Amino acid sequence: MSLAVCRDRLTGSDAPEQLCDASSKPQASVVRCNTHPCPFKWYVGEWSTCSVTCGGGVRTRRVLCARSANVTRADTYEPGNPYFIL
Numbered sequence: 001m002s003l004a005v006c007r008d009r010l011t012g013s014d015a016p017e018q019l020c021d022a023s024s025k026p027q028a029s030v031v032r033c034n035t036h037p038c039p040f041k042w043y044v045g046e047w048s049t050c051s052v053t054c055g056g057g058v059r060t061r062r063v064l065c066a067r068s069a070n071v072t073r074a075d076t077y078e079p080g081n082p083y084f085i086l
Contacts, residue, residue, distance in 0.1 A: 004028060040067045
């Protein structure tokens, strides 16, 4: 995002806007970037503890295929979160 600010060339500090010519003030603007969609990736959570202490238990973990800019681990997945596409 760009912002137009009136600045004193001698001191480098901001100056009152009334000292600058309002007719030549550039518009503030926003330029979009990285507009392509995020790629799908596999996110793997931590293994659970074993279901039993002896006799052949199982451990589980969440494995998630998602497209999101803010996902780092599958265990952070929350159902209904709009950032996840399964």
